[in-house]
Amino acid sequence: MKVHYYKFLMLFFFVCSISFAQGESISGTVTDDKGLPLPGVNVLIKNTNNGTQTDFDGNYTISASRGAVISFSYVGFETKDVVVAQNTTINIQLATSAAELEEVVVTAYGVSRRSNVTSAISTVGAQDLQDFVPSTSIDNILQGQAAGVQVTAANGRPGNTAFVQIRGVGSINASTTPLYVIDGVPVPITDNTLNNNFNPLGNLNPNDIESLSILKDAASASKYGSRGANGVVLITTKKGKKGDAKIKFISSYGFGERIPDSFDLMNAAQKLEIERQYAALGVGAAQSLPGATATTPEQRQAFIDLDTNWEDELLRKSVIQSNSLSISGAGDRLSYFFSLGYNKDTGIIDRIKGFERITARLNTTYQAKDWLSIDANVSFARSTTDLPRDRNNVQNPFRALYDYNPYDPLFSRDTDGSILLDSQGNPVYNPTTTFFPIALALQTEPENNRNFLILGNVGADLTLSEKFSNRFAVGLVSNRFNRTNRSIAGGVLQGFIGDANFPGTQTENFALDFEYNVSNLLSYNDTFNDLHNVSASFLLEYNENIRTDLFATARGFPSPNIPYLDVAAEATAAGSEEDRRILFSQALFVDYDFDGRYIASASVRRDGSSRFGPDNKYGTFVSGSLAWNIAKESFMDDSFFNDLRLRASYGTAGNQNIPNFQFLPVLGFNNTYNGQTTAVPLRAPNPAIQWESQAILDIGLEFAFLNNRISGVVDYFKKTSKDLLLNRPISFTVGDEDNAIFQNIGEVENSGFEITLNADVIRTENFLLSMGGNITLLDTKVNKLINSQDIVTGTFGNIILREGQDINSYYLVEYAGVNPANGAPQYIDLDGNVTETYNDSFQKIQEGKSPIAKYEGGFYTSVKYKGFGLRGDFVYRGGNYILNNQRQQGIAIGNINRNLRTEAFNYWRQPGDTNVLPSPLFQATADQGGTTRFLEKGDFIRLRTLTLDYNMPRKFLDVIKLESLRLFVTGQNIWTITDYNGDPEIGLGSAESGDQGNAGFVPGEFSLFSYPQTRSYTFGVEVGF
Amino acid sequence: MNNKIYIVVILFLSLGFFACDDELDNAQPFTEGNPDTFFNSPAAFQNGVDGIYRQLWLYYSNPNSGLQGIPDIVSDNVIQAQTGRRSNDDYHDLRYVASTLGPIPLYWSEAYEAVNVANLVIGQINNLNDGPEKDNILGQALAARAWAHFDLARIFGKIPTQSGDANGSLGAVYLKVEDGDTGDPFAQPARETVGSNYAEIIGDLERAKTLIDDDNGEGRLNKNGVNALLSRVYLYNGEYQKVIDAADAVSATLATAAQLPDVYIDKTNAGVVIELSINTTSESNGNNVGVLYSQSSSTATISEYVLDFDFFNSIDANDVRRDVLQFVGTNQGNDYNAIKKFLGEEGQVNGRVDVKVLRYAEVLLNKAEAQFELGQGAQALATLDELRNERFTSFTGGETGAALEDAIQFNRRVELACEGHRFFDLKRRGESISRNATRGDIIDGTGTAPEAPTLAAGDFRFQFPIPTAEINANPTIAGQQNPGY
Helix, strand or coil: CCCHHHHHHHHCCCCCCCCCCCEEEEEEECCCCCCCECCCEEEEECCCEEEEECCCCEEEEEECCCEEEEEEECCCCEEEEEEEECCCCEECCCCCCCCCCCCCCCCCCEEEEECCCCCCCCEEEHHHHCCCCCCCCHHHCCCCCCCCEEEEECCCCCCCCCEEEEEECCCCCCCCCCCCEEECCEEECCCCCCCCEEEHHHHCCCCHHHEEEEEEEHHHHHHHHHHHCCCEEEEECCCCCEEEEEEEEEEEEEEEEECCCCCCCCCCCHHHHHHHHHHCCCHHHHHHCHHHHCCHHHHHHHHHHCCCCCCHHCCCCCCEEEEEEEEECCCCCCEEEEEEEEECCCCCCCCCCCCCEEEEEEEEEEEECEEEEEEEEEEEEEEEEECCCCCCCCCCHHHHHHHHHCCCCCCCCCCCCCEEEEECEECCCCCCCCCCHHHHCCCCCCCCEEEEEEEEEEEEECCCCCCCEEEEEEEEEEEEEEEEEEEECEEEEEHHHHCCEEEEEEEEEEEEEEEEEEEEEEEEEEECCEEEEEEEEEEEEEEEEEEEEEEEEEEECCCCCCCCCHHCCCCEEEEEEEEEEEEEEEEEEEEEEECCEEEEEEEEEEEEEEECCCCCCCCEEEEEEEEEHHCCCCCCCCCCCEEEEEEEEEEEEEEECCCCCCCCCCEEEECCEEEEEECEECCCCCCCCCCCCEEEEEEEEEEEECCCCEEEEEEEEEEEEEEEEEECCCHHHHHCCCCCCECEEEEEEEEEEEEEEEEEECCCCCCCEEEEEEEEEEEEEEEEEEEHCCCEECCCCEEEEEECCCCCEEEECCCCECCCCCCCCCCCCCCCCCCCCCCCHCCCCECCCCCCCCCEEEEEEEEEEECCCEEEEEEEEEEEECCCHHHHHHHHHHHHHHCHHHHHHCCCCCCCCCEEEHHHHHHHHHHCCCCCHHHEEEEEEEEEEEEEEEECCCCCCHCCCCEEEEEEEEEEEEEEEEEECCCCCCCCCCCCCCCCCCCCCCCCCCCCCCCEEEEEEEEEEEEEC | CCCHHHHHHHHHHHHHCCCHHHHHHHHHCCEEEEEEHHHCCCHHHHHHHHHHHHHHHHHCCCCCCCCCCHHHCCCEEEEEECCCCCHHHHCCCCCCCCCCCHHHHHHHHHHHHHHHHHHHHCCHHHCCCCCHHHHHHHHHHHHHHHHHHHHHHHCCCCCCCCCCCCCHHHCCCCCHHHHCCCCCCCCCCCEHHHHHHHHHHHHHHHHHHHHCCCCEEEEEECCCHHHHHHHHHHHCCCCCHHHHHHHHCCCCCCCCCCCCCHCCCCCCCCCCCEEECCCCCCCCCCCCCCHEEEEEEEEEEEECCCEEEEHHHHCCCCHHHHHHEEEEEEEEEEEEECCCCCCCCCCCCCCCCCEEEHHHHHHHHHHHHHHCCCCCCHHHHHHHHHHHCCCCCCCCCCCCCCHHHHHHHHHHHHCCCCCCCCCHHHHHHCCCCEECCCCCCCCCCCCCCCCCEEEEECHHHHHCCHHHHHHCHHHHHCCCCCCCC
């Protein structure tokens, strides 16, 4: 029967030997102690590799000879062994197990039973990941899944990563990204340099992930010392489970599109009309526009006939495609998990390719000796992306679709009004009034990025004695980055800036990010009097990150079809550089519990980092934590609580995530002058710079009752970040390149509550209704700043840090509406008076208003009826503010030569008009972006995923000879409630104006025209053999 | 046996790891130099000096905000073409405020970066042995430092001759390493007076004059350059005899009428005394300064700014500069008096050319103006005619009195048009900016007239505001913003 799969397997070019089981076919149903079917129970024939799992209805079928022992096991239940006798139907009821009930949690440098954990850890399992479009990066998937984790997508570009913050803004400018650790290997993420940013999370295959553990408090984050301050996300990839090889194939297909705007753009007739009105009012910039110059009805009609919806011309429906295959299993000594994945998301920009990724992984463990186990995980990922330019002008299609006038068609027209053709008969793209035909530029100015990521780790576990064990592991992360940036002869840019004698330019960038991590963990475990359990571990870890890069530029290409520098007439520039960072750590972890009821843990870790000067190289981080399993006390024996646990932790963690060598004065030779080498100081050095450190207090209560049908966690946290690192703006007179210096500037505090609740509301044989959700309430405050002096930051200087106020409060000029008498915009001056003048010096702090959400979280509802399931996951956020610069641009009077929002018609026309935009006669004072006029609440609720699926029952599966079959349809981002004027999910406003690594960058501060969020619909099938 | 393995493994690993502390201490940057040890030879010092020039070039050549063009865009030589990108319209329309991006923060930032490099070089100059090489390095650095401060002072402060109160009003912060002004990245210095700025500018230049070589190659300052700069600074400072003396010390020749067109396509450097150069081969991604005025493709010249109708039409048909300055640029069916000076090297339209900072023609005009101011009318006329002889096929000449003054100023305007002088010339003479409120941007004077036709003498906008970022980072200067902003 396995021959049926042969063709399928050939598709993936691998050969697989499969052992044929002998004997009779045994089948049956596995139920729990209440008689409800148990899906996913491991059914294994002892001493063989032959095994299966029960389906959704608890049914299984397995081949076994008479006399064989079948073992039924399931987390939370006692394992049951049955000897095969005459009967070919074996129905089994499993009893819940007190000991096994508890879930095992991946923790810092190990695993632990949930009841023994003294730390605030949220976990996200594989089933929570499966509903997302597979090109969604892991960090984006985390949104709304776990309390205390704030996720803001950088933008909507396929494969792009997110801004993740755990429990608020622990740091203002040093990175706030948590530490990601994949199977024990820390992943290097660089997100605070201008050109060398690196984030491999977009190249992980979500289907490879077994679980994510988010370490939020000091008790576990402190174990990662200098890198734990922003929290830690432990990613565990899948392992083979005991039993015969399981083959799983998932394929999905779908499409995505831009989420429609909540406002309208003008059409050609409207745009002509507003130009006419502006011109009639005497607005200079409108005088020469068609609305003013096309005075006859015929002329106007000619323009109206050209009415163009630029979104239709520049964007498209994206195609989202995904295939993945995994083979996993385990015998007595060897376990394996093998997977292949292919993902494609064309993105919604027409004329470029979008994102494509191929991944492969093999995870194995081998029990080489009784006392020695070795393991190796290795994965490869190759991805390519065509990158649009994230500019704040029409070189960015997402700005162009708002800017291009609707009477400008895609192709130029000749005097007869027909489409203009070039000498080759091809239509000529209309440069439009902006002179930049982005539709052509996307083709002639391509930028393509390619990444090849290798993640690997090998380890050896030695059981030295009953009490001592040791794990030695080497991990590596290596990413090869290539970028090809071209400007094709005859293209848009070449016409302007190209050299007529050397048509076409091309730049090749190459970068190799390489990080290796060598660690040794020696562990000791002992039990005294059967009550006192003690364990201790000693860790040594050496981590080095090396980045090298190389680039070359050449010009003069014979043909646009040969995109290699070899054929260029001459090379014009080249460069290479290298960068290293070393971290060396020693740590001691101690855990103690008394009878599983009273638990105490402590850790101390010393890190040395090359990022700091000689006097500040080393940092020591400590933590202590306690937990009390109240439910295990004898007085709780009759209570309805299944779990009740109180825990508290306090400790310190550090942050070293700033660029290298900020403590040293250095000279840069990066640029030439008139072809000659130049030597200029690169930065203002700060030899006194030192670790940012955090003290984190956490008090939590975990509970479960009514047979675990209702469970939850409540945590209070307070995180105080001292010696905050900030690339702080300094006086320009210092002459620094970015006019900022990395300095320990003060202290901030994040505090709040996290609540998680899950409930199986209805649980019957055929029907399951479960609901759950989480919320994080966050309060931020600046405690101390150097000399109590305010620090003004933000991309446009619209953010301020002031003692006693919220972190990153807005710093804006207060808008006082339009003067009904004359249509002039009014502002509040420093004395609190309303004035018609605008002055930057009127800026003042907007207390309690910042880009940081005050509450955030997610909730879900899941309904299962027989094989059908429907699950909706919502994410929500509120209490944050966004400076809506996108709207400012869409109604700016000075942008009359660009398309505008229809809202622009609503301007002041006569005395007494209220609730209107300023009169176009006041351009100078009205077109000011840094005012409260454009500050809007960012609250929203979004239906992140909605999935309908169907699991085929066993009786049909048996007929078609499949282990499992699941069909699903998923919609992502399909419904949003918000009052915000635009899409409220904003990370990057515009990479050109402010990107990670730019001084003053604050995620979510303002909106502009970065790649927008998309909504998508996919359908797929999951087949198990 | 297991215990033995355990001991061996643990010892091996631990010892190996403890050696890692050394690795930490030895980490050094790979592609960056140590400023304390790098400057140890004249060649290394010249790298530093070239770094100063580069910083100056950055703000002169910036395709969006370059000082090569903004002073014309803010004043009356050009008018905004409505079919352009409307770049710099906050400047052209005289709407700029402290938070306006572009030139205001660019000049304040880049000029101080130039000063910073200059002070680094000057501070380490004693690493070199005494002698002409050391003198030449020091002379270039001092002169470049003065130059950057001079730009700051004239952009953000008043010019001494502008009004009676100018010398007592606020100028720039003058930073000298030898006075201990540098080294503290957290410093929050105060602006000094215009009077003290000019004293220090002149002090640095006069000292540089005695040190610098006669020739340092293209794109670098030399003795002529320092003297030429002095002639300008003295003119701004109202020290007219010194203008004449400095001008006389410049041993250069005018670009002839025949050479003049080639000056702007970088075929010759005739008559160019100071320039900031670009090597268009190896720096093919460098700034294209001409984009300030226009971008050209094979099908159109997309002008941002075109010549003011009245101004262009006031240029005599006999004046060779008419053709050097203007060509007919066509865009969207409209013809414009497009600006020709920065289109590119021969055969190019990419706008990538050297920045002409100071030409010998200006030296002569500085001298003529100074002579006129000193009442030496005949000498002034002679100096002016020295220029006119190379610019006109024929001219009447012979002016005296106010007519002579007008002639000097008109020729100055024509000669230096679009090279970044006009705003400062109006400003230092206390004159108004007045654009014809009825003439438009198109070649025949139709089209859209200027949004802001005039800026009266004495208006606060003659001094650019200190950028908001400085105000925010430096509480001292926050209390010293220019009036009106």
